[in-house]
Amino acid sequence: MNTHILDCTTIYIPQIVEDERIGSVFNELFKLIDATESASTEHIEWDFRQVSFLHPFFIAPLAIFKHASSRIIIITNVTSTLKSYFETIHFEDCYHIDRDSCIDELRKYESRTYIPICSFDVSNNAFDKWQSVIQNIIQKQSKCVKSLTNPLSYYLSELFCNISQHSKSQYAFIYSQYLERNHCLELCIADTGIGVYSSYVLSEKYLDLIRSEAEALKLANEGYSTKNLPNAENRGYGLSTTKRMLVEGMGGSFFMLSGGAFHRHNQKQNDYINLPPEINWKGTIILLRIPTIIDKNFDIYQYIS
Numbered sequence: 001m002n003t004h005i006l007d008c009t010t011i012y013i014p015q016i017v018e019d020e021r022i023g024s025v026f027n028e029l030f031k032l033i034d035a036t037e038s039a040s041t042e043h044i045e046w047d048f049r050q051v052s053f054l055h056p057f058f059i060a061p062l063a064i065f066k067h068a069s070s071r072i073i074i075i076t077n078v079t080s081t082l083k084s085y086f087e088t089i090h091f092e093d094c095y096h097i098d099r100d101s102c103i104d105e106l107r108k109y110e111s112r113t114y115i116p117i118c119s120f121d122v123s124n125n126a127f128d129k130w131q132s133v134i135q136n137i138i139q140k141q142s143k144c145v146k147s148l149t150n151p152l153s154y155y156l157s158e159l160f161c162n163i164s165q166h167s168k169s170q171y172a173f174i175y176s177q178y179l180e181r182n183h184c185l186e187l188c189i190a191d192t193g194i195g196v197y198s199s200y201v202l203s204e205k206y207l208d209l210i211r212s213e214a215e216a217l218k219l220a221n222e223g224y225s226t227k228n229l230p231n232a233e234n235r236g237y238g239l240s241t242t243k244r245m246l247v248e249g250m251g252g253s254f255f256m257l258s259g260g261a262f263h264r265h266n267q268k269q270n271d272y273i274n275l276p277p278e279i280n281w282k283g284t285i286i287l288l289r290i291p292t293i294i295d296k297n298f299d300i301y302q303y304i305s
Contacts, residue, residue, distance in 0.1 A: 001063060001097070002262060006025045006104040006224065007041055007042035007043060008041050008045045008074065008263070009035075009036075009039035009040065009041045009044050009045065010042070010045040010046060010047055011032060011035050011039075011044060011045065011046055011047065011050045012047045012049070013046055013047065013050065013051050014028055014050060014051070014053050014068060014215065015050050015051050015052065015053070016028055016053075016054065016058045019163060019263075021264070021266075021269075022057070022253040022254070022255045022264060022266060022287055022289050023057070023257070023262060023264050023287055025055060025057050025061075025257035026056040026061070026257065026262065028058070028181070029058065029061055029062065029065070030275070030279050033065055033279070033281075034279060036065075036069065036071055036073070036290030037069070037071070038278075039071070042071060042072055043071070043072045043073075043074060044071045044072065044074065045073075045074050045076050045221070046073055046075050046076065047075065047076050047077050048075065048077050048078045048079075049076075049077035049080060049219060051078075051079075051082065052079065052081075052082070054082070056114070056175065056176075056177040056179075056186040056188065057186055057188065057255075057287050059089070059091065059175075060117055060173075060175035060188040060190075061188065061285055062091075063089075063090075063091045063092075063094065063117045063175075063249060064094075064117070064173050064190050064192070064207065065281075065282075066091075066092070067094055067119075067173075067192075068282050068283070069177070069193045069218060075091075075092065083246060086130070086225055087199060088116065088117045089114065089117055089175070090116040090117050090118075094117045094118065094119040094173065095116040095117065095118045095119070096118075096119045096120075097118055097119070097120050097287075098120075098121060098124065098138070099126075100126070101243050102130075102132075103130055103133045105136065106118075106134070106137060106195065106299045107133075107204050109141070110135055110140045110141060111138050112231045113141055113142075113177060113178045113179075113180070113227075114141070114175075114176060114177040114229065115134060115137060115138065115141075115174070115175065115176050117138065117173065117174075117175045118134070118170045118173065118175070119173050119175050120171060120172050120173075120174075121162045121170060121171060122163055122169065122170065122171065122191075123170070124174050127160070127164075129182065130160060131156055131157070131160055132153075134156070134174065135152055135153055135156055135186050137221045138152065138176050138178075138185065138187075141144065141176075141178050142180075142185055142292050143176040144292055145290075145292070145293075146293060147294050147298060148290070148294060150300045151245055151246070151249075151250065151290075151300055152185075152290070154241075154242070154245070154275075154300070154304065155187070155242055155246070155288060155290070156174075156189075156226060158188065158239075158241070158242050159238070159242065159286055160172055160259075161238060162238055162239070163189075163191045163193070163284075166196075166199045166226060166303070167191040167193030167199070167283065167284060168192075168193045168199075168202075169192050169193030169194075169196075170190035170282060171191065172189065172190070172191050172193065173188070173189065173190040173191065174187075174188065174189050174190075174227075175186070175187075175188045178292070182294045183291060184252070184289050184290060184291050184292055185288070185289070185290040186284065186287070186288075186289055187287070187288040187289075187290060188286070188287055188288075189284045189285070189288075190283060190284065190285035190286065191284055191285075192194060192200035192282050192283040193283045194283075195213075195258045195259035195281075195282075195283065195284055196213070196216050196220050196259065197210070197216040197217075197218055197258070197259050197260075197261075198259070199212045199220070199226055200216050200220075200226060202226075205223050205224075206219055206225050209224075212261065212274050213258070213259050213261035213274060213275075214261040214263075214272040214273060214274045215272070216258075216261070217258060217261050217262070217263045217272055218263070218272045220239055220268060221239045221240055221243060221256070221263060221265075222240055223239075223240040239256070241303055241304060242254070243265055245303040245304070247265055247267065247289060249298050249299075249300075249303060250290065250291050250294055250295075250298060251267060251291055251295070252266075252288065252289050252290050252291050253265070253266035253267075253287075253289040254266070254287070254288060254289075255284070255286065255287040255288075256279050256284065256285070256286050256287075257284070257285050258280075258281065258283070258284040258285075259284075260275045260279065260280050261263055261273060261274050261275060262275065262276070266289075
């Protein structure tokens with residue numbers, strides 16, 4: 001991790017202070033992405049000398065961006081503790097699940113508070129089975145109450161289904177961490193596909209309603225589907241139900257970034273924002289902050305019936 005190449009651009013990774021606004025880490029990530037993509041050299045050095053801790057919602061998108069980038073990115077000046085963490089979560093080489101033996105290896109994480117940054121081939125016939133196993137691992141890690149089992153299953157199923165049906169991405173990514181002191185799960189699901197806006201353009205649907213990428217995100221989150229299936233309009237991308245259940249029913253937070261726009265929805269905010277032209281995220285990434293202590297009156301069937 002401490003290899004140095006003379007002809008490279010050095011970018012210093014900042015120490016990120018935890019912020020209750022879900023997705024706020026992208027303020028720094030966008031700067032990092034822009035600096036990496038606009039550098040004049042093929043080799044990029046990410047220098048971690050200022051970093052002692054990385055928030056889950058920073059480290060996962062950073063790793064996924066590194067995975068998709070055409071640049072040769074070298075990691076330097078990492079503390080021994082952070083180096084061990086990087087190796088465990090597969091920061092530099094996403095843990096690719098392509099056979100059942102990979103899942104057996106993943107089960108060692110049941111006694112930890114996180115799963116590594118995993119990638120799946122969404123066309124693999126075993127995809128649904130692997131998703132179910134990962135859900136069970138996450139639940140065991142966080143000692144989730146039974147009332148969280150169905151919502152977590154719904155979130156994973158719907159979001160991975162979206163990637164499979166809309167993104168044109170070969171791979172889906174997932175990373176999660178249980179923050180016991182905050183009584184919540186931090187869950188990141190992503191792809192490196194065409195993005196929400198391009199999905200609408202490709203389907204040639206609702207183009208008269210879309211004048212920006214933020215408007216495309218709004219349509220997707222309000223249930224305007226590109227599917228040509230009966231009653232598809234009622235389900236949309238599955239995002240509208242997912243968000244309502246998470247934010248209104250459980251008091252959680254939702255963040256979605258796709259292409260040149262992002263959407264943040266929690267109990268205080270519900271915003272759709274276009275990014276500056278020079279900022280563009282390849283594909284779609286969704287962050288969920290899921291409370292593990294749930295109101296006893298919460299009923300999933302209020303949202304999916």
